[in-house]
Amino acid sequence: MKTTIKLPTPQKDLKFPLMKALEKRRTKRKWKDDPLSDQELSNLLWATCGITQEETNKSKSKRTAPSASNSQEIKIYVxxxxxxxxxxxxxxxxxxxxxxxxxxxIGTQKMMRSAPLGLVYVSDYLKMGTYLAGNDSRKWFVSGTDTGFISQNVYLYCAAANLSTVILGLVNRDKLHEVMGLKECEKVVYTQVVGKSIDK
Ligand SMILES: Cc1cc2nc3c(=O)[nH]c(=O)nc-3n(C[C@H](O)[C@H](O)[C@H](O)COP(=O)(O)O)c2cc1C
Structure with missing residues (x-):
């Protein structure tokens, strides 16, 4: 049976200086085998594109990461x-x-397969329908840009929470698309692995 997992409330008051997180942000390719705690997973996912402003009658919701025309086309798979x-x-x-x-x-490099958690950034081209109609190269460009913001949010949270992470461009996108059972309008943009850091 397919389940729904309610995540704990994200710790929005977590104290870690932004400038320190920027300084500590690093690509780290080693991790422990243990999974992230539910709280770490909740914080991480809220950092990706959690809601920061609820939708109203007049406007769509806002997320932690910007997106072109607020199209919110990037979906996060875990x-x-x-x-x-x-x-x-x-x-x-x-x-x-x-x-x-x-x-x-998750990636073509063997070491990435051992990461406890993989994020897959998938762009839903239908969400960019009106303003980029018919222009797939612009849609791909915008998807890459919008994914970059999300990925950097992940990097910064990982720096603050002592987690290791790598954004991956070396991905067999066609294979992943097939394995995930995605639709034609859904495109795998990048993936990103996360695990508990082996450093103190
Ligand atoms: C778009 C993009 C794709 C990347 N793809 C990979 C990848 O497939 N495999 C990998 O090990 N690192 C990948 N990286 C990580 C870079 O190698 C890393 O960011 C770079 O060496 C600089 O290190 P830093 O992130 O610690 O500053 C990628 C980075 C970016 C921005």
Whole structure:
């Protein structure tokens, strides 16, 4: 049965100086085997594109990361040992999509497969329908840009929480698309692995 996992409330009052996080931000390719705690996962996902302003009759919600025309086209999938989940930022919960472990497809470098958690950034081209209609190269460009902001949010949270992370461009996108059962309008942009740091 497909499950819904309610995440704990993100710790928005977590104290860690922004300038220190910028200084500590680093690509780290080593991690412990242990999974992230539920609280770390909650904080991490809220950092990606959590809701910071609720929608009103007049305007769409706002997220921690900007997006072109506020199209919010990037969806965050979470791959763990337990399966594949979609982050539902409106309810701050995870929706199970698959019950199989797909982390072997997270990146083409062998070391990445051992990371406890993989984020897959998927662009929904239908969400950029009106202002970029028919222009797939612009959609790809915008998807890459918008994913970059999300990825940097992850890097900064990881720096503050002593987690290791790597954004991955070395990805077999066609294979991942197939394994995840994505639609034609959904494109894998980048992936990003996260694990507990082995450093103190
Ligand atoms: C768009 C992009 C794609 C990247 N793809 C990979 C990758 O596939 N594998 C990897 O090990 N590192 C990847 N990196 C990480 C870079 O190698 C890393 O950011 C760079 O060496 C600078 O190190 P720093 O992030 O610690 O400043 C990527 C970085 C960016 C921005």
């Amino acid at each position: 791959a763990t040992k337990k399966g594949l989940f979609l982050y539902d930022e409106k309810k701050h919960q995870l929706l199970q999509v698959l019950s199989k472990d797909i982390r072997e497809n």
